[in-house]
Amino acid sequence: MIENLVIVESPAKAKTIERFLGGAYTVKSSFGHIRDLAKKNLGIDVDGGFVPQYIVPADKKKIVKELKSLAKDSQMVWLATDEDREGEAIAWHLFEELGLDKDKTRRIVFHEITKDAILNALDNSRHIDTSLVNAQQARRVLDRLVGFELSPLLWKKVKPSLSAGRVQSVAVKLIVEREREIQSFTPKKYFRVTGKFLVEGSNGGPATMKADLSKRFDKREEAETFLSQCMNSEFTVTGIEKKPLKKNPPPPFTTSTLQQEASRKLGFSVNQTMSVAQRLYESGKITYMRTDSVNLSKLAIGTAAGKIKESFGEKYLLTRNFTTKSKGAQEAHEAIRPTYLENSTVEGSRAEQRLYELIWKRTIASQMSEAQLEKTTINIAISGAAERFVATGEVLKFDGFLKVYMESTDDDQEEEAKGLLPAVNEKDRLQRELIEASEKTSLQPPRYTEASLVKKMEELGIGRPSTYAPTISTVQQREYVVKEDRIGIEREMTLLTLRGDSISEKQVKEKYGFEKNKLGPTDIGSIVNDFLEQNFQNIMDFNFTASVEKQFDEIAEGGLDWPKMIEGFYTPFHTRVDTATQTSERSKGEKVLGEDPQSGRPISVKIGRFGPIAQIGEASDEEKPRFASLLKGQSLETITLEDALDLFRLPRTIGQFEDEELVIGVGKYGPYVRHKSKFYSLSNSDDAYSIEQERAIEIITEKRTQEENRNIKQFEEEPGLLILNGRYGPYISFNKKNYRIPKSKKPEDLSLEECREIIEKAPSRTKK
């Protein structure tokens, strides 16, 4: 007989709690939800008042069986699932599925895993909150209806295996809309003027002071006129202003902010962040990593305070509580923080150590005093001109929390390092060293990163901490969205410099549009988005989730009947699905670009069976249409008639080499040159349309020498063992497996014995 059975959601949590409670309590976990809607026929009896059909999924049968038998032997069962909508529902499903006795079941909740919080929870048990459970059922049923009615519609109208849903479809929409903003963006050119003035430095020697002109010029002529005006001007300090500035530390991490900072500071993908955090959590080093709360337990704040005093002194200590600002936060857990704040570092993999350190610093910083800065602004008047120069500088008076942590931003524009300004006095005449007018362009909106998309979704109240990473993966798996690098372009900008009595001109190269690991829509992504926008505007509205959430809240408060709410949504929704099924055409993103000058037949693009294609002529024509696949980086939306025509210029013969033809084409793996029926990939900088014989031969010979150099060493006794030169340097190849060569050894000097030893000692790859 068990005295007390406590059921929580997470096994790591169960372990900790059992330690706190001791022998009279057995703590087990449900591993999340134990029941879900059946997958057949929606899993909802739509006509019978939206009655959900719940089943225990195959992978949950074992745990349900185990819990059931434990519960039977227990005097009291404590349902200690999270205190939010989902947690309440899990408790209810447990109650139902385990066949619990109402008199021997208690519902308890706590927001932090501390001994006090848990003991306190045991003293304040309650019953299952049916209204809250109903709100969850409404949420679940609505998501199923949307997902399982829209997805099959897409299979019919666009392509099999596609999907749509309340969350993912809006995530894709964000990406599609941003891309369109970028495509329709016209950069504005302007000239920014900066001046450098000679002043006396702090050590008495000469120094320069940089100042920006208060005005930008749209045209080069205006900038030039201004520079020539300055030739004879005097520059006088007309005002010095000093302002104190305070900076507060950011709140401790939530899932979303952790993903953002790990992306910016450590270059982690959201998936990577979550799996590293999971390992830290499982080994007891951090608190739960899926949370929307910025709250810290009293105990944690106390430990942080002690650590701060000890390491930095009382001056650096300022404890505070943060409150959440994000929409729909349910705050069932604490913020993400180290379990033991006294440990500033931990053991583990490099990734674990780095992420832990980030979490530790952020948590500690959140309880430190504000940073104090002094901002200085110096105004400089120009005789004979209405504009003025402004120099700004920031001096750190007291570092406060900045001693341990500085938050990063997504801003691509580099903040110029502003330091201390030299000491100048009002009415000082400044000597001009030079004045520059440099051409700039306004920046296009940035594409989303995984983490900045999560941030946006959180702002809109779409998705939950446990779903951010999976959603980002889903939209990429469906091929609605791709994560890729954009090389950008290099362009020339004009730089005008006034020095002495002359103005010189220079062309400066500047990179534009370079982006790494950014998200962009695919053609399918855009087509699906437009199809959904056209037929289901309400669901695609960024406020859809917020408005249904409001209704879920009413259900949770007992003021609204949940099947009624669902009916109100479903009736018009289902009608729209029916209409779209009957009336809307198949969406292939077809678009006529113009006419083929040679044949006069129309040129169009669309999604074909194997992806986007260009087409000359129509299927109904007597003469069959000609087809060509679009190249990587081209899209239905942006391809021009010229680009499409170019596609039909391949394959083409560009000359001869060793008595055989050189043919340029584009295949599944990109552009290639074919020679003697062998294929050689072109490099990124080669252009399939303009590449010439000479360069093609170069590519071929390069590849040949590379292949010759591939073999470093071979052994007669063991012909299957090779020492090869690969992309990442020399390695050993044996039995289809590759082995790294220790840096201390020279690959060409290795003996067979040494090779065997390396193979023996190679770590098994399944190890974490």
Place this chain on the structure above:
DNA sequence: CAGTGAGCGAGCTTCCGCTTGACTT
């Protein structure tokens, strides 16, 4: 490795939100 681009009409795909492994490379 380097192509295809109609529809014979099987049987499958799909949601969001809770949780972890069990699998590969």
